[in-house]
Amino acid sequence: MLRKSKTGKMYFSLLAVVLMLSVVLAGCGGNDNKKADPSPSASASPSASAESSPSASAEPSQSAAADLPEVTLSITFPGTAPKDEQKIEEAVNAYLKDKINAKIDINMIDWGQWDNKINLAIAGREKMDILFTAAWNGHSNNVAKQAFLAINDPKGPKGNLLEQYGKGILETLPPAYLEGAKIGQFNYGVPANKELAEQGGVIYRTDIADELGLTAQLDAVKTIADLEPILAVVKEKKPELIPLYMKDGENFNAHYFAKYDHLGDGSIEGVIMKTGSETTVKPRYDFPIYKETLNITRDFFKKGYINRDAATAQLSPQDAFKAGNVFMGVFPLKPGKDAEVANAAGLQGKLKQIPMTDRTTSTGETAGSMLGITTTSPNPERAMMFINLLHTDKELNNLMNFGIEGDHYTRSGDIITPTAGTPNYAIGAAWMLGNQFLNYVWNNEAPDKWEQFKAFNEGAINSKALGFTFNAESVKTQVATMSNIRKEFDPGLDTGSVDPAKADDLLKKLKANGLDDVIAEKQKQLDAFLATK
Missing domain, CATH: 3.40.190.10 (Periplasmic binding protein-like II)
Structure with a gap:
């Protein structure tokens, strides 16, 4: 038992789609950067939700x-x-x-x-x-x-x-x-x-950064590659620290960082890019960003920047900070995420976040x-x-x-x-x-935190598939098999723990177990959804 021992088919009605998009698009700018007010969270602002x-x-x-x-x-x-x-x-x-x-x-x-x-x-x-x-x-x-x-x-x-x-x-x-x-x-x-929007980035220890003179470099970080010289200094000067903590699902290949739109379920292969204009469903492996990310993560792992147990690590990045031996972790960001993590980890005033991706909105x-x-x-x-x-x-x-x-x-x-x-x-x-x-x-958070949440949603890039959720019923057998295959390969690949060449073996194994069927079904359902827009 989980209790502690103290211890259909997919059909989208036009009405639902119009309602969903009319509300979301009011607060999230599309790819053409159009904006409108109020944001989707406006009705959920403190004045509308907390005080009513x-x-x-x-x-x-x-x-x-x-x-x-x-x-x-x-x-x-x-x-x-x-x-x-x-x-x-x-x-x-x-x-x-x-x-x-x-x-x-x-x-x-x-x-x-x-x-x-x-x-x-x-x-x-x-x-x-x-x-x-x-x-x-x-x-x-x-x-x-x-x-x-x-x-x-x-x-x-x-x-x-x-x-x-x-x-x-x-x-x-x-x-x-x-x-x-x-x-x-x-x-x-x-x-x-x-x-409603999402953004990928990292959170780091400001006290350690100040001690090592890294603050200016961290303020200038835009890409994953920009982190390399910073992590190198931490490894050299603070060998007792893990420069960059990762685990399965919390790494540079996570959906919020790489910007894959899994079309409603992140465990089912077949994506489009949240930031792109194409609506052809493909495996992640067909997008250049996938192997580029694997390669740089592997380089970081081989240099000792990433925790050696990343593929099997049990702790979330937030919980890993509690131990006091982590300099940086990968996170989905939002206004005040660093303060939230700091309060949970007992590091009030010692964490800061760095946004590293576009803000996007998808059904996910x-x-x-x-x-x-x-x-x-x-x-x-x-x-x-x-x-x-x-x-x-x-x-x-x-x-x-x-x-x-x-x-x-x-x-x-x-x-x-x-x-x-x-x-x-x-x-x-x-x-x-x-x-x-x-x-x-919390007293170390911005008093206008919830207003910042509304501003965060404004101007986000909308996935072309916003409003669509894949129904896996017709291919559930293939989905279940492929989910187990991904559990075998993804943790090692995504954390840099194994050679990126293993991704080819993963793709072959998925194809042998129904990948093409799932991709085709996703495409069919997505095309039907887009036809109603």
């Missing part, structure tokens, strides 16, 4: 809650379990008693073990209630495996859960997220209300962080009530994300300050848990 209170109409009254039988819900998401997890569970359970009469079992799984454990749990039909899912983390593939309930299917086993128990979500979440995250006619997860970003309700959940109605509260109830949202006021932080208005207890519940999971526009802001 739809939760009163979106949750049972106290008397109604008392009539509900008490249940325990599991919520499973990636990350390192904190010391005070049980203390937070007790506080959340006390708060939920009069809200939805439910208790919460928080189940965090280390990033390095996440894929294997979740895949086994889904295959074994283990009972789970709320499960993190994302386009880059096999969402479409898992929907094809019937792992998640369609939350807005009126003919589903529990009816339209979103309409019945998620009214607050519908009131606060910009329509672009739900429209962009659909597979066929339905949603199989509730997207987090967060930034609308579905880049979701909470789904599994088909094995004994209590899907109550699970939706809880997710609804994460999107509408400021007190619960911040309790789940930051812990207990006076223990894990002190607060003045919406500004919070770390305490000695902060490391005991520093989960860094706000981007996964509901509505970020309800979040308090």
Whole structure:
């Protein structure tokens, strides 16, 4: 069991596409740099989301809650379990008693073990209630495996859960997220209300950079190659440090850095480029950036800049910073990402981010962080009530994300300050848990953080496939086989741990196991989608 031992076919309706694009394009400049106001997050700004209170109409009254039988819900998401997890569970359970009469079992799984454990749990039909899912983390593939309930299917086993128990979500979440995250006619997860654009880059230790006189060089970094002389100095002058931390999925070949649009599911081969104008679906290996990235990463690895265990590393870059022996890591960026990581790693004021790619928007970003309700959940109605509260109830949202006021932080208005207890519940999971526009802001973050999020979305380059999600149902056997093949090859290749020539072996093996079938099906569905635009 995952619980801790304390421990259709793809059809896109024109209406859905028009609605999705009208909202997204209002806030994200297309390839022609056209802009409009407001951004898609405008309706989710603090004034619209955090300060309004739809939760009163979106949750049972106290008397109604008392009539509900008490249940325990599991919520499973990636990350390192904190010391005070049980203390937070007790506080959340006390708060939920009069809200939805439910208790919460928080189940965090280390990033390095996440894929294997979740895949086994889904295959074994283990009972789970709320499960993190994302386009880059096999969402479409898992929907094809019937792992998640369609939350807005009126003919589903529990009816339209979103309409019945998620009214607050519908009131606060910009329509672009739900429209962009659909597979066929339905949603199989509730997207987090967060930034819509994405950008790749690195985060580094400013105290080490200042000590070694590297700050000016770091300020001038534009490309991966620009990092080489900086990492060389760190390796020479600070041999006890890992100059550049990488792991599977967090490297220069990650979708947010290389700009691959996987068309709805990052685990399924076949992409177009988010920054390009071509809509011909190809394997990543057919784009020059793929092998160029492998080659420079391999060079860094051979020079000792990258951690030797990168292909098998279990820690996320954020958690790796906690150990104190990492100089730099690869991250998806947004306004204040460096401060978020610093707070989670106990390095307040010592981290800075360097944007290194264009800002882009694809369907993968609308579905880049979701909470789904599994088909094995004994209590899907109550699970939706809880997710609804994460999107509408400021007190619960911040309790789940930051812990207990006076223990894990002190607060003045919406500004919070770390305490000695902060490391005991520093989960860094706000981007996964509901509505970020309800979040308090750390004292080392910009007070106008949420306004910066809106500005971040403006002017982003839209993928030509924005609004499209591939339905893997017709090729699910090939997809499952190829997913296992990629797990065999990708970690070593993407982290520089093996010779880039091995990519040729990977491509041959994928072709022998249905790659052409999957590419053809993706192209067919994408062409049908584009024909409606």
